[in-house]
Amino acid sequence: AQSVTQPDARVTVSEGASLQLRCKYSYSATPYLFWYVQYPRQGLQLLLKYYSGDPVVQGVNSFEAEFSKSNSSFHLQKASVHWSDSAVYFCALSWVNYNQGKLIFGQGTKLSIKP
């Protein structure tokens, strides 16, 4: 069955430090992959998406992610975090045909930024 795993429930980094949030997926073919962010008391906002092509995708607010088929991973990265990046980050999976556009979400990673 298709699934998404975010192994780190919580991550704390210092402001200005680099960041990597991990995401592993399980799907037999090449999926559509997404990172969403959820700020307190808000809905989900799309950071970036991968459909095909260049495995490194750029997103909003200087986030980027790298798709690895061999590792079944889609890790999110940022070179220098800001206090406003504090939020919960969700990795999500979809695929063409038969799933009617539904997303499979990971469990989320809560990011805290130390001043």
Next chain:
Amino acid sequence: NSKVIQTPRYLVKGQGQKAKMRCIPEKGHPVVFWYQQNKNNEFKFLINFQNQEVLQQIDMTEKRFSAECPSNSPCSLEIQSSEAGDSALYLCASSLGVNTGQLYFGEGSKLTVL
């Protein structure tokens, strides 16, 4: 900022009461989804529509929930008889199509069942 508009932002109901939430999808998006996000950040797909037609729904939605997306009116999700386990954030999302993959989410309606 979300262009998917959900109302109300918060609602509090007693067990057995009806709970109704509304969603206006992003303009031009024919596909609408409802998800339930619980306090453990687990997402459950409830139902999706393309225009006014149901594409897919889970058993729970079929039995205790009713949902519709009438033309020229907001979409709605109603729980017929609320249970404590229904306390969650209900997220509406819209999309240009079922194979685009990208969903645009509203801010959600947070339901508390006392």
